Amino acid sequence: SDVCSSDLYRVGLAEYTFLSMLDGKMSVAMALGRAARALPEDAFSEGDAARICKWLVDAELAYTTESTAPGRLVRAADSASRRRMLARWNPIFLRLPLLDPGRFLTWLLPWTQWFYRLPVYAVGIILALTAMYQVAQQWDRFAAASVGILAPRQWCWVAMAWLLLKLVHETGHGIVCKRYGGSVHEAGVIFVLLMPLAYVDVTSSWRFRSKWERIHTAAAGMITEVPIGTLAALVWCHTAAGLLSQFCFSVTIMATASTLVFNANPLMRFDGYFILSDLLEIPNLYASGQQYLRYFGRRYLPGAPASIPRWAAVRGLLIRVYAFAALAWRVLVCAALVLAAAALFHGAGIVLAGVAVFLWLGLPMVRLARFLAGTSGWEQPCRGRILLTTAALFAGLALVLTYSPWPTPYRAPAIVEYAPLAVVRARSDGLVTEVRVHSGQRVARGDVLIVLDNPDLKLELADLEMALQQSRLKSRGFLQSAEMALYQGERKVEEGLAKRRQEKASQVAALTIRAPQSGTAMGRDLGRLTGSYALAGTE
Numbered sequence: 001s002d003v004c005s006s007d008l009y010r011v012g013l014a015e016y017t018f019l020s021m022l023d024g025k026m027s028v029a030m031a032l033g034r035a036a037r038a039l040p041e042d043a044f045s046e047g048d049a050a051r052i053c054k055w056l057v058d059a060e061l062a063y064t065t066e067s068t069a070p071g072r073l074v075r076a077a078d079s080a081s082r083r084r085m086l087a088r089w090n091p092i093f094l095r096l097p098l099l100d101p102g103r104f105l106t107w108l109l110p111w112t113q114w115f116y117r118l119p120v121y122a123v124g125i126i127l128a129l130t131a132m133y134q135v136a137q138q139w140d141r142f143a144a145a146s147v148g149i150l151a152p153r154q155w156c157w158v159a160m161a162w163l164l165l166k167l168v169h170e171t172g173h174g175i176v177c178k179r180y181g182g183s184v185h186e187a188g189v190i191f192v193l194l195m196p197l198a199y200v201d202v203t204s205s206w207r208f209r210s211k212w213e214r215i216h217t218a219a220a221g222m223i224t225e226v227p228i229g230t231l232a233a234l235v236w237c238h239t240a241a242g243l244l245s246q247f248c249f250s251v252t253i254m255a256t257a258s259t260l261v262f263n264a265n266p267l268m269r270f271d272g273y274f275i276l277s278d279l280l281e282i283p284n285l286y287a288s289g290q291q292y293l294r295y296f297g298r299r300y301l302p303g304a305p306a307s308i309p310r311w312a313a314v315r316g317l318l319i320r321v322y323a324f325a326a327l328a329w330r331v332l333v334c335a336a337l338v339l340a341a342a343a344l345f346h347g348a349g350i351v352l353a354g355v356a357v358f359l360w361l362g363l364p365m366v367r368l369a370r371f372l373a374g375t376s377g378w379e380q381p382c383r384g385r386i387l388l389t390t391a392a393l394f395a396g397l398a399l400v401l402t403y404s405p406w407p408t409p410y411r412a413p414a415i416v417e418y419a420p421l422a423v424v425r426a427r428s429d430g431l432v433t434e435v436r437v438h439s440g441q442r443v444a445r446g447d448v449l450i451v452l453d454n455p456d457l458k459l460e461l462a463d464l465e466m467a468l469q470q471s472r473l474k475s476r477g478f479l480q481s482a483e484m485a486l487y488q489g490e491r492k493v494e495e496g497l498a499k500r501r502q503e504k505a506s507q508v509a510a511l512t513i514r515a516p517q518s519g520t521a522m523g524r525d526l527g528r529l530t531g532s533y534a535l536a537g538t539e
Contacts (some may be wrong), residue, residue, distance in 0.1 A: 014039050015052060019513075022062065028053060097188040101200065105174040105184055113179050116220065124227045131233040138237060140442075145249050161250040165225050166198040171261070172224030173217060177202040180213045211278040218274040222263055266322075267329035280318060280418025289323030296323075300389075322514035422517050426534040432455040435529050437521040444518045452511040452534060461508050464501040471497055 011019065017038055021031035033051050056062035114120065135142050174184045182204040189195045205217040210523035232251035239245045262268065269286060277285040288311075311319060430452025437449050471494040479485035515521075 014226050018049065018052065019056070022053075023258065088132065094191040094200075095188065096191065097186050099187055100185050101171075101174055101187045102184050103210075105171070105178050108171070109178050111173055112175055116176055116216070116223065121223070124223075124230065125290070127227065127234070128230045131230045131237070134237040135233055138272075142249075145245075146253070157247050157250040158254070161247065161254045165228065165251065165259075168228060169221035169225045169263075170198050170200040172220040173202050174200050176220035177205050180205070180208055180217065182208070184216070206283075209274045211281065215275050215278050217270045221271055222259055225255045225259050228260070229253075267326045268333070282315060282318065285319065285322055286326065288319045289326055292319055292323045293327060418520075418522065420517070420519075422519070423539055424449060424513060424516065426513065426536055426538045428452065428454060428457060428507045429532070429535050430457070430511050432529045432532050432534055435526050437526065439521060439523050439526055440462045441521045442519075443515045443521050445515055448512055449515055449521065450513040450529065452513070454508075454511060457504070457508055457511070461501065461504045464497060464504055468497040468501055469496065 014035070018031055018035040021034055022028070026034075027339055028049060032046070053062070112242040170187060174187070177184055182202060184200060184202055184204070186201040188199060188201050202217055205214050208214050208217070229252050232255065236245055236248040236252060239248065263270050264272040264275075266272040271285065277283055282288065431454070432450060433453045434451040435449075436451070437443060437447075443449070471490060475487055475490040478484075478490055
């Protein structure tokens with residue numbers, strides 16, 4: 001390991017046995033023979049030994065007379081400079097170191113290491129289960145809130161939640177690494193297609209002898225972040241709609257679902273990958289998978305000579321499965337990032353997507369063309385086999401595109417009808433004073449939708465009630481004085497007033513518009529109705 005550069009190299013027992021014999025006095029052939037006698041089941045071939053020696057020289061872990069020649073040193077320096085320049089200005093993957101958090105983490109460690117204990121984890125699990133139960137009780141509200149989380153008006157809350165959580169996440173990695181004696185000298189931001197991701201360099205944890213310490217360091221970010229999402233979910237469950245509710249919802253999604261999908265995903269070289277590789281005790285799982293993919297591509301497509309290490313049966317199966325799963329996931333993520341960049345950044349995004357496609361596909365195609373032309377210095381491929389393989393691949397692709405049920409680009413006019421559709425209309429004239437629903441909201445039968453106001457209508461109802469009371473008093477007086485003719489006439493007047501009062505009361509009651517059935521309220525710009533005047537029959 002190199003403490004200054006935080007570089008750590010890990011090799012297997014067979015490789016270490018071979019490398020330990022290269023002391024500058026023993027030749028490679030003699031070291032290969034002795035290693036074969038020491039470990040006959042893991043003996044290297046001459047090609048394997050040559051590749052290991054080349055790796056040593058390229059990593060500047062070993063030197064030969066040729067490798068220290070001035071001309072070669074100049075070429076190596078130029079090549080390293082070009083690689084650094086490409087890595088520094090690569091728009092696809094741009095790493096920007098910002099600070100050395102070592103002193104801050106050393107100061108913070110005594111105050112926070114209590115959080116990374118088993119009793120605290122047990123409490124966190126109980127809180128998480130409680131939050132899951134309460135969210136399940138309000139699942140309809142939770143699902144409705146998730147619909148607009150990516151809306152432009154929510155970007156501010158999402159950005160604030162992301163910044164807070166990523167700072168806490170990376171701080172968690174650094175604290176646990178420091179707790180086990182590791183060093184942390186770099187933290188910053190990685191831009192993947194201009195999308196920022198925070199990072200902290202804890203590669204010193206690879207020197208930990210216990211795999212559980214390495215796993216704890218890798219999982220520390222999620223261990224720190226998920227409880228924050230749990231507390232935010234509990235607060236969200238007990239708050240009404242508003243700014244606090246929106247912020248808590250954003251924190252909940254970012255700290256739970258988003259973290260588990262990306263950070264816990266072992267198919268990406270994030271926290272989940274390092275946890276899986278330590279659990280399987282395959283420290284170079286990704287590199288071994290890439291090695292197998294290169295072997296597969298060279299051995300079965302062009303038919304070029306290729307070899308891979310002799311892995312154990314179970315270990316080899318795990319590496320093969322991981323290699324193809326990681327390849328499929330990487331293709332999916334790259335395609336999604338390219339499409340997202342093209343959609344979000346408009347013209348600049350299209351240019352960025354083009355650069356990404358060239359770097360991901362163009363450069364490998366150039367190397368493949370050099371390989372097929374025989375100018376790369378590798379073993380010569382079987383061109384006939386390449387032609388047959390390419391023809392078979394294109395034929396299979398053509399069959400898939402021809403017979404798969406792809407959606408067609410036909411356009412046709414259509415009318416959308418909701419069933420059962422209930423059109424709500426105003427039954428009385430009035431000024432809209434209150435709108436209690438929004439488009440897409442679920443309502444039950446009888447719920448108040450809109451409230452109107454008509455003072456003239458209410459005054460007419462009050463006048464009719466007063467006239468009705470006066471008519472009743474008159475009819476009662478005529479009845480007591482035995483003036484039957486006048487009594488019968490007043491009774492007819494009273495009946496007419498009662499009928500008119502009932503009709504007017506119905507019109508006043510209609511100023512409060514209610515849902516005629518349970519369903520979903522639909523309408524354009526319902527909030528803008530407030531303050532407008534609606535005539536009877538207005539939809």
